Amino acid sequence: MVRTYLLLAWTWTRAAAAYPASFALLLALGCATAALDLAAILIIFANTTSLGGFTREEVLFLYGTAGIAFTLTDLLFSNLDRVSAHIRDGTLDTFLIRPVNAWIQIATDRFVPARIGRVLQAAAALGYALAALDLDPRRLWMVPVMILSGVVIFTSLWTLAAALQFALVDAPEVSSAFTYGSAQLAQYPFSVYGRELVRGVTYVLPLAFINWQPGLYALGRDDPFGTPGFMRFLGPVAALVLALLAALAWRQGLRRYRSTGS
Amino acid sequence: MTMIELNQAGRTFKVKRRTVHAVRDLTFTVAPGEFVGYLGPNGAGKSTTIKMLCGILTPSSGTVRVAGLDPSRRRTTLARHIGVVFGQRTTLWWDLPLKDSFELIRLLYKVDRKVFAERLAELTATLDLGPFMSTPVRQLSLGQRMRGDLAAALLHAPEVLVLDEPTIGLDVVSKAGIREFLARINAERGTTVLLTTHDLGDIERLCRRVMLIDHGRLAFDGTLDDLMASAPGLSSIEEVVTHLYTAGR
Amino acid sequence: MFGILRAYILIALWQARPGLAGYDVAQAVTFCFVTQAFIGPMQLFGGGLAIPQRIRSGDIALDLVRPAPLQLWTLAEDLGRAGYLLLVRGIPPMLVGAALFGIVVPDGPGRWAGLLAGLLLGVITSFGWRYLVALSACWLADDRGVNIASTVLTTFLSGLVLPLTIFPGWLGDVARVLPWAAMAQAPADLYLGTAPVLDTLAFQAFWAAALLALGALGTRAIRHKVVIQGG
Incomplete structure (x- = not known):
């Protein structure tokens, strides 16, 4: 699977390299779009020193970790949100006649390497936050772990949304509100949100495990909502459970397609 | 030894809570090296058959085997043995x-x-x-x-090549080129070919055997000569096929 | 969904800084849902015009020889769509905001009249800008860049991301006088009653007129290009 993924991604990268001007343009614009979220945080902190009890550097830490996980997912698998377009245009069939897993083919179709710019931008924000925060070095191991489980959670959300499109061919925006909304949510400390919302994204849809719960551990902070300490370490578990659900949903969606046609 | 084998294969779709039989009780075999024309009016079930052959659609009844494999269960394995062209x-x-x-x-x-x-x-x-x-x-x-x-x-x-209207929209020269190429592939490599088309010229030029499907059922299966003989008094293939299409309704 | 998240963030900010920019918490929340309601009618994510497609297909030549001037006719179409979108895309976010957080409503016919005038001028300004962006497709092989850049500028500088009134220093001074401010910040202030009505309308009218004038020049330029050079 990894080999196939790399082959497909490399082919698209080579194709993109044939148009360097377009590549540079997309790179710059991707950065500009992503920079908006960062600018919003900076403007907020030009007016206050703390938001929901968190400092600017702490918020940038949360923004950076969620941002890297999200932009990596977006770079690697974002074409999954075009499943409904593929179904409508009838192009899904062409993925099904190849001797390779359909999910991989769809995820890499039109891979846009210029999206790497947004990953780097999020990484820069995280780098700045880490340098400014002076965190306990014994807790830093959590940073790569949370980014990795964040990627798995986002990828699972993408896949769930894509599987949903097999049933709701005419409503792709429902699933993109779901994926982009989660990314937006994770940029800020959950202490700004209402208690009910936070409960929902902890116990129903495990968005709290992208960066909030593990981030509290890395920052050495207690949860303002008072959840027990072991929750900080559940990120990988939540990611695996969600990935399993997503895989099942995807199989079910594809089976539904193959048994209903279009 | 058969390359394609359908046994009582059927496929239904639910359209607005009504069940539509796109293909029903389809039974036929194609031997290796055959060149078969698959004819039928629009909506007769040709594309449904083809999608079942490549494993894109799962049959709702009966069995389908291509190159010895069940397409809907072994789709990615079958992909190595089958070539598909959608016109x-x-x-x-x-x-x-x-x-x-x-x-x-x-x-x-x-x-x-x-x-x-x-x-x-x-x-x-x-x-x-x-x-x-x-x-x-x-x-x-x-x-x-x-x-x-x-x-x-x-x-x-691939051992078997499935073509869904490959000459649609092509000019005379391109069409001739494609036909010549298909004949050659079939003769030289022994590739089994199943060809759906609305262009009867394709059939006359290429296919030793013709199958005609109408309303999801096989209405004719035989050689081109048999097809002509099935409607005495009609002289061209167009007339015979028109007769068969309209006789079915 | 996005409106709700934004509302929570604004509430947290206004809890930390009560009375910031002259808004109280209820007004800040209202600002969030009012600007959310503007996304559809003001087309704050850009696009909404068929011109780039017609330029690529060459049909623009047909549009240019019609008796009705291209710009006016496109504006009329856009105003009609804006009215429709104000109802179907504008009302739901307001209801969500009212149900979840509670929002303030303008009092007195004067405020409503000012708001309606501001909405109209805002849509015209937004049209004026999008019309210029659409015409640029005539000179550019790849118009994706201009489109994304326009969306970024519009969402950020219209006040949709955060109220322009809290932008610090020179950034705030500049952002508040640019045309995008006329598309969301200005009508939202008219809704909230947090800006002088006549000054705000004059500001919007200035940009609406300026962008329409530029659009008229642009129309002449593409007519020249299409008619004289044959596309």
């Missing part, structure tokens, strides 16, 4: 140059580099792909694209 849409990558599309196919099908180079050289020569090898697929003319699609479907040397 209405390309299976190539829209934004990639033709040669990159071919290279991707080599990698996806895990074809040995040397074997692949030989096959590609041969296909490039017979289909005259050279002049537009570096052109992105979206910029190709319909005739060029169809030649590219045919090459793509044959690069992994």
Whole structure:
């Protein structure tokens, strides 16, 4: 699977390299779009020193970790949100006649390497936050772990949304509100949100495990909502459970397609 | 030994809570090396049959076997043994140059580099792909694209080739080129070919055997001569087929 | 969904800084849902015009020889769509905001009249800008860049991301006088009653007129290009 993924991604990268001007343009614009979220945080902190009890550097830490996980997912698998377009245009069939897993083919179709710019931008924000925060070095191991489980959670959300499109061919925006909304949510400390919302994204849809719960551990902070300490370490578990659900949903969606046609 | 085998295969769709039989009780076999024309009016069930053969659709009743495999269960394995061309849409990558599309196919099908180079050289020569090898697929003319699609479907040397209206929309010269190529592939490599088309010229020129499907059922299966003989008094294939299409309703 | 998240963030900010920019918490929340309601009618994510497509297909030549001037006719179409979108895309976010957080409503017919005038001028300004962006497709082979850049500028500088009134220093001074401010910040202030009505309307009218004038020049330029050079 990894080999196939790399082959497909490399082919698209080579194709993109044939148009360097377009590549540079997309790179710059991707950065500009992503920079908006960062600018919003900076403007907020030009007016206050703390938001929901968190400092600017702490918020940038949360923004950076969620941002890297999200932009990596977006770079690697974002074409999954075009499943409904593929179904409508009838192009899904062409993925099904190849001797390779359909999910991989769809995820890499039109891979846009210029999206790497947004990953780097999020990484820069995280780098700045880490340098400014002076965190306990014994807790830093959590940073790569949370980014990795964040990627798995986002990828699972993408896949769930894509599987949903097999049933709701005419409503792709429902699933993109779901994926982009989660990314937006994770940029800020959950202490700004209402208690009910936070409960929902902890116990129903495990968005709290992208960066909030593990981030509290890395920052050495207690949860303002008072959840027990072991929750900080559940990120990988939540990611695996969600990935399993997503895989099942995807199989079910594809089976539904193959048994209903279009 | 059979290449394609359908036994009481059926396929229903639910349309607005009504059950529609796209294909019902379809039983036929195709032997290796045969060249079969698959005819039928629009909506008769041709595309449904083809999608069942490649495993894109799961039959709702009966069995389907292609190259000894159950397509819907062994779809990705079967993909190595079957080549598919959809005339209405390309299976190539829209934004990639033709040669990159071919290279991707080599990698996806895990074809040995040397074997692949030989096959590609041969296909490039017979289909005259050279002049537009570096052109992105979206910029190709319909005739060029169809030649590219045919090459793509044959690069992994499949035992069976399934063509869904490959000559649709092509001009006379392109059509003749495609027909000549298909005849050659069938004769030289022994590739089994199942061809659906509305162009009866394709059938006359290429197919020793004709199957005609109407309302999801097999209405005729035999040689071209049998087909002509089935309606005495009618002289051209157009008249015979028109007669069979209209007799069914 | 996005409106709700934004509302929570604004509430947190206004809890930390009560009375910031002259808004109280209820007004800040209202600002969030009012600007959310503007996304559809003001087309704050860009696009909404068929011109780029017609330029690529060459049909623009047909549009240019019609008796009705291209710009006015496109504006009329856009105003009609804006009215429709104000109802179907504008009302739901307001209801969500009212149900979840509670929002303030303008009092007195004067405020409503000012708001309606501001909405109209805002849509015209937004049209004026999008019309210029659409015409640029005539000179550019790849118009994706201009489109994304326009969306970024519009979402950020209209006040949709955060109220322009809290932008610090020179950034705030500049952002508040640019045309995008006329598309969301200005009508939202008219809704909230947090800006002088006549000054705000004059500001919007200035940009609406300026962009329409530029659009008229642009129309002449593409007519010249299409008619004289044959596309």
